Amino acid sequence: xxxxxxxxxxxxxxxxxxxxxxxxxxxxxxxxxxxxxxxxxxxxxxxxxxxxxxxxxxxxxxxxxxxxxxxxxxxxxxxxxxxxxxxxxxxxxxxxxxxxxxxxxxxxxxxxxxxxxxxxxxxxxxxxxxxxxxxxxxxxxxxxxxxxxxxxxxxxxxxxxxxxxxxxxxxxxxxxxxxxxxxxxxxxxxxxxxxxxxxxxxxxxxxxxxxxxxxxxxxxxxxxxxxxxxxxxxxxxxxxxxxxxxxxxxxxxxxxxxxxxxxxxxxxxxxxxxxxxxxxxxxxxxxxxxxxxxxxxxxxxxxxxxxxxxxxxxxxxxxxxxxxxxxxxxxxxxxxxxxxxxxxxxxxxxxxxxxxxxxxxxxxxxxxxxxxxxxxxxxxxxxxxxxxxxxxxxxxxxxxxxxxxxxxxxxxxxxxxxxxxxxxxxxxxxxxxxxxxxxxxxxxxxxxxxxxxxxxxxxxxxxxxx
Amino acid sequence: xxxxxxxxxxxxxxxxxxxxxxxxxxxxxxxxxxxxxxxxxxxxxxxxxxxxxxxxxxxxxxxxxxxxxxxxxxxxxxxxxxxxxxxxxxxxxxxxxxxxxxxxxxxxxx
Numbered sequence: 001x002x003x004x005x006x007x008x009x010x011x012x013x014x015x016x017x018x019x020x021x022x023x024x025x026x027x028x029x030x031x032x033x034x035x036x037x038x039x040x041x042x043x044x045x046x047x048x049x050x051x052x053x054x055x056x057x058x059x060x061x062x063x064x065x066x067x068x069x070x071x072x073x074x075x076x077x078x079x080x081x082x083x084x085x086x087x088x089x090x091x092x093x094x095x096x097x098x099x100x101x102x103x104x105x106x107x108x109x110x111x112x113x114x115x116x117x118x119x120x121x122x123x124x125x126x127x128x129x130x131x132x133x134x135x136x137x138x139x140x141x142x143x144x145x146x147x148x149x150x151x152x153x154x155x156x157x158x159x160x161x162x163x164x165x166x167x168x169x170x171x172x173x174x175x176x177x178x179x180x181x182x183x184x185x186x187x188x189x190x191x192x193x194x195x196x197x198x199x200x201x202x203x204x205x206x207x208x209x210x211x212x213x214x215x216x217x218x219x220x221x222x223x224x225x226x227x228x229x230x231x232x233x234x235x236x237x238x239x240x241x242x243x244x245x246x247x248x249x250x251x252x253x254x255x256x257x258x259x260x261x262x263x264x265x266x267x268x269x270x271x272x273x274x275x276x277x278x279x280x281x282x283x284x285x286x287x288x289x290x291x292x293x294x295x296x297x298x299x300x301x302x303x304x305x306x307x308x309x310x311x312x313x314x315x316x317x318x319x320x321x322x323x324x325x326x327x328x329x330x331x332x333x334x335x336x337x338x339x340x341x342x343x344x345x346x347x348x349x350x351x352x353x354x355x356x357x358x359x360x361x362x363x364x365x366x367x368x369x370x371x372x373x374x375x376x377x378x379x380x381x382x383x384x385x386x387x388x389x390x391x392x393x394x395x396x397x398x399x400x401x402x403x404x405x406x407x408x409x410x411x412x413x414x415x416x417x418x419x420x421x422x423x424x425x426x427x428x429x430x431x432x433x434x435x436x437x438x439x440x441x442x443x444x445x446x447x448x449x450x451x452x453x454x455x456x457x458x459x460x461x462x463x464x465x466x
Numbered sequence: 467x468x469x470x471x472x473x474x475x476x477x478x479x480x481x482x483x484x485x486x487x488x489x490x491x492x493x494x495x496x497x498x499x500x501x502x503x504x505x506x507x508x509x510x511x512x513x514x515x516x517x518x519x520x521x522x523x524x525x526x527x528x529x530x531x532x533x534x535x536x537x538x539x540x541x542x543x544x545x546x547x548x549x550x551x552x553x554x555x556x557x558x559x560x561x562x563x564x565x566x567x568x569x570x571x572x573x574x575x576x
Contacts, residue, residue: 067576155576157541180575183483211572212552215541219530221483223575233576274543276481276570278492288492291481293543293568296550390526 027052033125037079050249051079057248058082060144062135062163063153064111065089066223066233067177067240069101071151074241076119080248082127083119084147087111088134094466098230135159137325140166141315149253151240152176152207155222157214158325162318164189164207168196168305169315171255175243176207179233181226184277186239187295191247191270193255194298196309203298205272206305210295217330218423225420227370232279239275272297338426343447347458349416362408366419366428367452375464377418377455381407385424392431402435414444422451473497474563476514482571484542487525494522498561511546512557514567530571543570 029037029048033055041051059080061068064087076083089111091102099111106114112130119128131143135154144150144166152163152174160176167174173191177184187210194203214220223233247253272295278288298305303312303323317323344352352358365376366385376382383391383405391405403411415432419425425447432438438445448454456463478494485492502513519532533539537557544551545568546559561567 063576065576153576155574157572157574160574178573178576180573181483183481183571183573185482185570185573211541211543213540215539215572216529216533219539219541220574226575228575236576274570278481278485280490288479288481291479293481293545293570294548296553299552386526393526 029055033079036123036125040078046249053251054079054245054248055081057149057253058084058147059149059151059244059248060084060086060147061151061153062086062159063155064099064101064115065095065153065155066098066179066228066230067153067237068151069099069115070234070237071153071177071240071244072101072115072119073122074238075151075244076123076126076128078241078245079123080126080245082129082147084129084131084143085112085115086131086133086135086143087115088132098228098233100230100234135163137162137318137321141170141318144172145170147172149244149248150174151244153237153240156329157220158329160207161214161323161328162325165304165313165318165323166315167193168206168309169313169318171195173247173253174207175240175247177236177240179236179277180221180223180228182229182232182279182281184232184236184279186236186243186275186277187272188243188247189272190305192252194305195255196305196313197307199298199300199307203305204270205295205298206302208304209297209299209302209306210272210274212299212302214329220329229279229281232277235277338429338447342429342445343426343449344416345449345458346418346451346454349448350455350459358414360410360413362406362410362413362415364406364415364417364428365452366417366424371420371452371466374466377452380418383407385419385428388428388431392435395435402432402437405432405435405437411439412443414446416446416448418448418455419451421453422447422449425451471499471501471503473499474509474561476561477564477566478514478518479566479568481568482573484531484569484571487527487531488518488522489524496522508560510557510561511544511551511554511559511567514561515557531569538569541572543572544568545570 037051040046041048057080059075061072064085072085091107091109091111091114093107096102096104101115101118110132112132116128116130140162150163150167150172152160154160164174167190171193173193174189176189177186190206191204274293274295276291300307303309363377363380365372365380365382366388368384369382372382388405395402417425417428429445429447432445452465456465476496476498478496480488480492488494498509498514498517500509502509515538516536523531529539531539546554547566551559
């Protein structure tokens with residue numbers, strides 16, 4: 001069928017085909033569809049049947065950010081019939097270098113609405129469904145159940161585990177990508193969808209099979225903190241669209257249990273792979289720019305899809321906080337490590353300075369030098385947190401004068417430590433005390449609560465917080 | 467003087483941002499002692515990890531690679547000769563000359 005279509009298109013052109021040929025799916029493509037999708041339909045392996053499958057498909061894109069924007073553009077362009085976009089955030093100026101489905105004129109608009117307005121302009125034919133709230137254990141199953149395939153374009157591990165679990169339970173293939181700073185990753189999961197608990201043969205893995213435990217909260221890097229290069233996350237989002245189109249065009253999203261329950265299902269032969277993209281600001285593309293790592297198939301002991309998973313993961317359980325995703329990812333309680341007497345609010349620090357009660361003191365800013373270079377509080381000195389830890393480790397190991405950690409020599413002046421949001425600064429205060437820089441408690445070392453973010457909110461709204 | 471310990475070459479790759487902890491270099495060829503000097507047991511992946519921390523991890527944020535107890539930070543995938551290390555016994559997996567070990571940090575941003 002595909003072969004015939006291609007031949008006919010070559011000889012007669014696309015329009016003839018539109019008027020002439022009926023498809024097995026019982027519907028013709030409209031002239032508009034033929035015009036719009038002709039260039040992808042004539043690609044060997046695609047054809048009209050594949051295009052009709054795309055038109056009849058429903059794709060849910062979770063997250064309308066750096067991954068979701070480029071993914072959605074190609075999903076919409078390709079003519080997927082129904083496209084759901086879910087995101088609770090609004091468009092901010094700092095999004096726009098990478099979230100190219102939004103616009104300067106739509107800053108402040110809900111991201112789901114903003115992206116859909118862009119997509120409608122690109123292709124008015126699909127049905128677009130905005131969800132202007134975040135996905136949660138309460139709503140995930142209701143929403144995901146209405147789609148054929150899910151793109152995970154989110155930005156945090158708790159949501160990633162939730163989405164994967166629900167996709168396993170509802171038999172939905174999941175195309176998952178992530179990116180931070182100069183690296184990106186992509187993996188196709190649960191495809192073809194296979195019922196929970198089946199481990200008699202090789203079956204596709206879910207997110208938990210590949211990433212059994214989340215990293216500790218203090219090592220989870222977000223794009224807001226660590227930064228992100230637009231083209232890196234963009235490539236991953238585009239690749240997600242590519243995988244989704246491939247799956248839907250070939251019908252791979254249909255559960256393997258119904259398509260072929262007994263025989264050798266060729267779908268099972270798919271080798272799961274994790275694509276890693278490493279971008280180097282200082283080098284030309286090299287042998288490690290793209291790597292495909294072979295991943296294992298479904299794990300017997302996986303709590304979401306493995307042997308005993310029907311007892312450990314259910315849709316009802318998810319709705320009643322079992323599993324508890326935030327706790328699992330160590331995000332339940334924001335860490336406060338210092339007692340109150342070692343802390344001061346940004347506004348109280350400012351007021352004390354203004355009143356003249358605080359003459360000589362050291363204000364230590366532990367943000368990265370890139371952050372510091374955009375602005376700092378008057379008189380602040382920069383010792384990036386990493387450097388401080390390194391110096392502390394050296395002094396601990398080799399001995400030496402702990403005061404040398406500080407760029408200003410002064411044995412008595414109190415020290416105030418500020419960072420970006422108030423976590424590193426607390427650890428820095430602890431480290432300095434551990435090294436005896438506080439002279440056994442005689443010298444005050446204080447953390448400014450909430451960091452430069454609080455400074456902007458409480459003291460100086462014009463501060464360029466990044 | 468004690469003789470230099472006998473070593474074997476092991477190829478170690480760092481991906482997903484981990485390379486920034488190791489001199490921004492995604493591929494290292496390590497000369498790993500054949501025996502773990504602490505108990506003279508054959509070198510395994512656990513020993514490789516402590517060897518890397520001691521000799522190659524130049525970055526102060528060590529918690530992105532190992533925890534305080536010396537074990538690998540959760541969220542890092544390890545592939546030994548292209549196979550998930552869970553299938554190979556994780557830290558207990560013994561290494562031989564020419565083995566390829568890949569450490570990949572899981573990303574979550576988007």
